[in-house]
Amino acid sequence: MTRIDRKFAALKAEGKKAFVAYVMAGDPDAETSLEIIRGLPGAGVDVIEMGMPFTDPMADGPTIQLAGQRALAGGQTLQKTLDMVLAFRETDDETPIVMMGYYNPIYNRGVDRFLADAREAGIDGLIVVDLPPEEDAELCIPAQAAGLNFIRLATPTTDDKRLPKVLTNTSGFVYYVSITGITGAAEAQAADVGPEVARIKAKTDLPVIVGFGIRTPEAAEAIASVADGAVVGSAIVKLIEQERPVPEILAYVRSLADGAHRA
Numbered sequence: 276m277t278r279i280d281r282k283f284a285a286l287k288a289e290g291k292k293a294f295v296a297y298v299m300a301g302d303p304d305a306e307t308s309l310e311i312i313r314g315l316p317g318a319g320v321d322v323i324e325m326g327m328p329f330t331d332p333m334a335d336g337p338t339i340q341l342a343g344q345r346a347l348a349g350g351q352t353l354q355k356t357l358d359m360v361l362a363f364r365e366t367d368d369e370t371p372i373v374m375m376g377y378y379n380p381i382y383n384r385g386v387d388r389f390l391a392d393a394r395e396a397g398i399d400g401l402i403v404v405d406l407p408p409e410e411d412a413e414l415c416i417p418a419q420a421a422g423l424n425f426i427r428l429a430t431p432t433t434d435d436k437r438l439p440k441v442l443t444n445t446s447g448f449v450y451y452v453s454i455t456g457i458t459g460a461a462e463a464q465a466a467d468v469g470p471e472v473a474r475i476k477a478k479t480d481l482p483v484i485v486g487f488g489i490r491t492p493e494a495a496e497a498i499a500s501v502a503d504g505a506v507v508g509s510a511i512v513k514l515i516e517q518e519r520p521v522p523e524i525l526a527y528v529r530s531l532a533d534g535a536h537r538a
Contacts, residue, residue, distance in 0.1 A: 277400045278371040279424050279447040283482045283503070291438075294319060294495065294535035295374065295484055295503025297527055300327040300359055301351025302515055305465075310330055310521050316370045319532025320523040324370055324402070324506065327356055327376030334404045338509040341516060347483045351502040353380045362433075364397035373426060373447075375402040378414065388422040400424035400447045407495055415444050427450050429475055431467075435491035438478055448482040449475055451502065453489075463488035469501035490535030499538035509533050 276284070282331045286293055289515050296315050297394055301308050315323050360372055381403065382390045389525065393401075400417055408415075408427070413426040413511065422467065424447030428517040431454070442449065451472060453463035483496045486506030510531075514524045 277422065277424050277447065279373070281323065282371050283448065284502075287482075288320065292499035292502070292535050292538045293321045293482065294532040295322040295324055295486070295504060295506040296320045296531075297324040297326060297339075297375075297486075297506060297508030298512055298515070299328060299346050299405055299512060300356040301328055301341065301346030302326075302342040303345055303518065304349050305351065305355060305359070307361050307515075308503065308522065309362055311515070311524060312359065312363055313354065313366065314521065314525045315528060316367060318528040319536065320370070320528060321504070321532075322371045322373060324366060324373045324375050324508065325356070325360070326508075327353060327374055327380055329377045329380060331379075334376060336509060338512050338516065342512045350440070353384060357392055357398075360396040360398055368397070371399045372397065373402055373424075374398050375404075377405050379459060381414065386417055389413075389420055390423065394421055394423060398423065400426050400428045402428070404428060408443060411444050411449050411511060419446060424448075426450055427492070429471075431471065442475075442479050442481075442483065442499040445479070445481065447501070448480060448484050450506070451475060451485045452482050453487045453498070454478075462490070463494060465497040465500055465501050472502045489531075492530045495531045495534035496538045499535040505531075505535045505538075 328343040370430040376461040418425045426447045428450045453468050470502040475483050482503035485505040489507050492512040494504050495505045
C-alpha cells in the first residue's frame with residue numbers, strides 16, 4: 276500500500292472525507308513554497324497535490340499558469356521540486372504527496388530515472404494530464420511497477436463508453452473534474468457532481484475526489500458530501516499570488532479542510 280492507499284483507508288475507517296490541497300512547487304519562491312507545503316498537514320490537508328512548473332500547462336487556468344511562470348522565473352526546476360519533497364520528508368513521512376503536471380519534463384529527464392528519483396524523494400502518486408490511457412505503457416504502467424499510484428482524471432465528457440478505459444490501470448483515487456474547462460473557471464455544483472460521482476463509483480472501488488471550481492468551506496463541504504473528498508487549488512494559489520502572509524494562507528486552507536471534513 277502507498278501512503279495514499281493508507282490515508283484513504285484511515286479516512287474511511289473514521290467516516291471522514293478527504294481534503295486535498297494543490298500548490299505550485301516554487302511559488303512564489305522556493306523558501307516560501309516549502310514553508311507553505313510544510314504547513315499544509317497541520318492545516319488539515321490529507322493529501323498534498325504539488326504542481327510541477329511547466330511552460331505550457333494546457334489544463335490550467337490563468338491563476339495556476341501564472342504560478343508556474345513565477346516558479347520558473349524564480350529558478351524552479353524538476354530537480355528542485357524533487358529536492359523540495361525530500362526536504363518535506365525530513366519532518367513528515369506520513370502525508371501523501373501527488374505530483375501533478377505534464378509529461379514533457381518527465382520525458383526530458385527519462386522515465387526510469389524520474390520514477391526512481393520520485394520514489395526516493397518520497398512522492399506517492401502522479402497526475403499527468405496530457406497522457407491518455409492509450410499511452411499507459413509510456414508512464415502509467417512503469418509508475419505502478421515502481422510503487423507509485425497513477426491517478427487519472429474523469430470529466431463531465433467522460434461517457435459510459437470511455438469510462439472503463441479511463442479507470443483501467445488507475446490507482447490511488449479517481450480525480451473527477453467537476454466542470455468542463457480549465458482550472459479556476461466556473462463554480463462546482465454538488466447537484467451536478469453527485470450523479471456523476473455515483474456513476475463512476477459504480478464502476479470502481481477507488482475513492483472519487485472532486486476538484487475544479489471549489490473556493491469556500493461551504494463549497495468544499497457540499498462537494499465532499501457527494502464524493503469521497505474535495506480538491507482546492509486555484510483559490511489557494513490566488514492567495515499566494517497576492518503575497519498574503521503564510522499564516523493567513525494556512526488559515527484559509529484550514530477553513531476549507533474543516534468544510535470538507537464536516538461532510
